[in-house]
Structures are given as structure tokens and as C-alpha cells.
Amino acid sequence: MKRAGEFSLIDFFLSHFPRPRVPVGPGDDCAVLAPSRGAQCITTDAVVEDVHFTRAWFSPEDIGHKALAVNLSDLASMGARPRWFVCALALPRDYPRPALGGIARGMSALARTHGIALVGGNFTSARELSITITAAGELPRGTAPLTRAGGRPGDVLYVSGTLGEARLGLSLLQAGRRRAPAILRQKRPEPRVALGRLASRYASAALDLSDGLAQDLGHLCAASRVGAELDLEALPLTPAVRAALGPEGALAGGEDYELLMAVPPERTSVFERACLRAEEAVTRVGRLTPDAMGRIRTGRGRAPRLPAGFDHFRRGRQGAD
């Protein structure tokens, strides 16, 4: 459904994206897509002004990138190949058109990188800027999805990339800094789509790290009904994160959008070789244990005093912290 005042906004926004190759594209009441061959993975996620970004710190391109990236990260964690998305924008009435173009450009560049097609959109007016995306990916025919629930005791835990940088980036922004590698990680998370598809051939379970390893590992353990042992010394941290947050701070770092994967021990060496060939950085950080309570322990056998992790509802808003 489109309303009249939207038309030029929608056309302007869509003009930044290639016309999707589907039976009916944007502009009608619905997009029409050919039947999918494999199973479909569906996710919906929103970014809201002053919660997930501020206009002062994020360029329109950053906002458009992040809105799509958080959805692609969910597809990555299931091992899905990105296929299509729809984008609902809520815009303040005075939101400048050049900034809308910037959002479209940031989103379109990331969409092109991952071969995902924008097939529909919607505009509404609102007091604060927000972008809600629903994205769909496809699993190769006959492939099982990589869920949170498949982990077994003894599986080795891996994380991709490095942890805690997005959180450090947010702290730096709050402290008045405007340029640093960690700030880029906060503004432009890179969804691990290729790694997710690779991992789906080896891993028993996976999820993407949006709330911090401590909390997200808890979700994996709960879904798989296992416990876990973490080696805090092994966490992949940049020197800046090690100095500013330390391993326990990095555990609570939200918005990393790295993948956490559980790999059965008999497959770890082929998995590691495959990652090496694909130039995907992964690090062993622990293993799953038979603890049915989902307890997480450090390598020294003590339950660590884990920080609470990242929680938009409990902490203050990004701009108000």
C-alpha cells in the first residue's frame, strides 16, 4: 500500500537500487516473487534513532548500511544465501531528501555486496527516524538450517573476527571521538554472510553476536540445553579493546555482529582448513559442556562474573548515555 505523499519519496529511494528481477517489483500493492527452490529464512529487525544510532554521529550512509547489516547478520547465522528484502522507513516530516538519498546509498552498496534485492518499501511519517527491514535468505535445497539448538556437549566454540570493538566504538563516540577503527565497527558492521554459508557445512549450531558473547552464548546454551566453558585468554581482541575493556568487558560488547559457531570435535580440523582457504578469521574460544543448566564457566572451572551484556531496554539510549 502506498499513500500519495509517499510516491515521490519512494521513487526517489528506489532509484538508488537496481530493479529486481522478479515477476512484479516495487510499485504495486505487493511484490510478486517466483517460488523459492530451497527453504526460506526470514528475519525482521529495526534500527531506531537515539537507540541504535544518532543523527549526530552516524552519516545517512552509515544508518542505511547498519539497518540492512543487522538483518543480513541474522541470515548469515542461519547459513542462508541472501535473496530479497523489504524496507519500511519512518521519517520525520522535515527529514531532508539528500539525507534520504544517503540512507539509500549506504543500504544499496551493502545490498550489492551481498546480492540481495530490494523488492518493496513503505514510508510513514513519524517523530523519530527508524528503519524496519524484513529480509529473506534461501538455504541450498536439502540443507538443514544452522540454528541455535543443535549444539552438543564437546562441540568446540569458535567466534569470527574480533570482539568488543563496536562497544568500544560507542564509548569513543560518547567521549567525543569521531574517528577510530572501533568507531567504524560500531557504524558499519560487516555481516559474516560468506562465513555463515561455509559454517553451515560443519557447525552444529550458530548465532550472530548482537548482545555480546556472554549473553548470546547463554542463548545458544539454553536452546541447545548444554553448558559452556569459555577460555577468556583466547578471546580475539584488538590491542585497543584489550586495553580499554579487557576480556570481561569484551564479553559484554554488543553489536559485534560476528558469528558464534559450535563445531563437533571430529570436524574442527576440516572446518579450520576451510576457513583458512576462504580467508575467514575464526578463533577457538571454548567448548560446550554437559551442564544442562546452561551454566557458562571459565577454563579454570569457576563461573566468571560475567557482565550483563548489551541490552537496549535496560541501558540508556545511545544519545542519552
Add this chain to the structure above:
Amino acid sequence: MKRAGEFSLIDFFLSHFPRPRVPVGPGDDCAVLAPSRGAQCITTDAVVEDVHFTRAWFSPEDIGHKALAVNLSDLASMGARPRWFVCALALPRDYPRPALGGIARGMSALARTHGIALVGGNFTSARELSITITAAGELPRGTAPLTRAGGRPGDVLYVSGTLGEARLGLSLLQAGRRRAPAILRQKRPEPRVALGRLASRYASAALDLSDGLAQDLGHLCAASRVGAELDLEALPLTPAVRAALGPEGALAGGEDYELLMAVPPERTSVFERACLRAEEAVTRVGRLTPDAMGRIRTGRGRAPRLPAGFDHFRRGRQGAD
């Protein structure tokens, strides 16, 4: 992707819906759905506080109903069978849990009526309440979708139900009234899903009336590259709408969520018989003409002074009017 503060909210919200019969339901990073047999119709639409509803005039159940109804109406206009939806809620921090339960109940009741399954959701905090839904329907295998673009000169125009009531309902609310049939039409639009599936066997083009007949007919004419002639005397109006708005006011009535359908003349009699059998009320209101400029004229050959139609971006907000 779920964040920690969301968990109990999401579980509470989902508990009002039946567990969908899909390979992976809500709770993981993505829902996983079996491949669709027919083509998929996808739409995304949002309702925003003080734009599409106010908390003073709409019960939580009304809000939940309307948020899903506007999406189902888009599926209806394509002739699709509703299959699944995802729901992203943006909630003020102090939004009461019983009210959230009311939203879920209103949405769930309508979902049950139309056999559509909630497969995923997302919560974020926000200053104003809004609900963004992405819904998917399926076309029977081998069926063409009913788009806006298939109309041909000579096709007969039909509308379902009656026009202008939702607009009248809004005026009554603004005037301090709280109970009237027209107010119910404003709060609880009924998507014409069964009629849309019936019409897809006979009609050449269709869309749902969200912006008022004047404006939406203009969209159909533009997409089909035809003009139209409207018989203002034939518009189906309740006595209350006739008295309060008249035919020209009803033309501009937004949010009716009735269907506008173009039917080739050789199929009108079978179409009308099929509607009669199915107890779907439809009314002939005009026909498409060869005017490539998309002009709309009344039966007397003059271009009517058509009101502008319903436009959230140009008019004031619902609560501020």
C-alpha cells in the same frame, strides 16, 4: 536477532498466537519456512501512533487489528492466499504489558480469521508506538497475480462494500463521538481477502482503496495507461456517508480498504454471479477508457473536481487535526 530485554516481551507477545507449523519458528535468528509452491506476494506496511491511530481513540485490540488488516488488504488486492507474517513493534519504554497483550489479541484474532501465521517478531524501544508488519501470501500455482497494470479500455470498474465510512469515522472521532458504525470501519477495517481471491479469476486489474477512490483509481489508470469514467451517482454509500460527505467527499475517503477491480465486459456477468454466490457485495461504478493520460471523468463527460484524496504526509496528524 533478539536483545535480552526483549525476551520476556517477545515470549509474552507470541504466547497469544498459535505456534506456526514451520521447520523453525520464532526464537532463533530467523524463522525457516518450507519452499513455497506458488509465487509469493510480499508487502510491508506500518501503523504509527498519532498518524494511523491514537491511543486515546483506539483500544490496543483495535491497533493490533488495524496493523495486520492493512497488510492483509494488500495481499487481498493481489488475489493471494495469506500465509505468514512477521511483526516488528516499537514500544515506548513505559508501554503497559496489558496493553501489549491487547495488541496481540486483536492481531491474533484477525490472523486466525484469515489463516495467516506469525513466524517472527522484533521489539525495539521508541518514543512513539508503531507496528511494522511484513506479510506474505501465495498464489495458486500457475495463477497470474492481480496487479494494477492489467486494466484495458472498456473494462468495467467495481468496488466492494461501501466507500467513505472510515473517513467519516475519523471525523466523528475528531468531533468527540466514540460509537458509530463508521467509527468501527475506521478502527477495524476488514480486508477483502476472499473477494480478492475470487476476483483474481475474473478481473484484469485491482488494488485496495487506502487513499480514497479518486486517488487509487488514478494509480490504477497510471499503471494500466488508461483513463476512467466514474458514475458518481452509482457509488455505494451508506445514508450516513451520503449525508455527511456526499459522493465527492466519499471519493476522497481514505482507509476504506475495499477493493477496486476492473473486469473485462465479457466476464462481468459471471463475475457478478460469482460474487452473489459468495455473498460478496460489489457495485459497478464506471469503466476504463482509452484516455492514455489517465484522466478520470464523470458520466456526463466533464472532468469532476476531484478532491485530493487521503494523504498522511500532507494532512495533519490524526490526533492533531
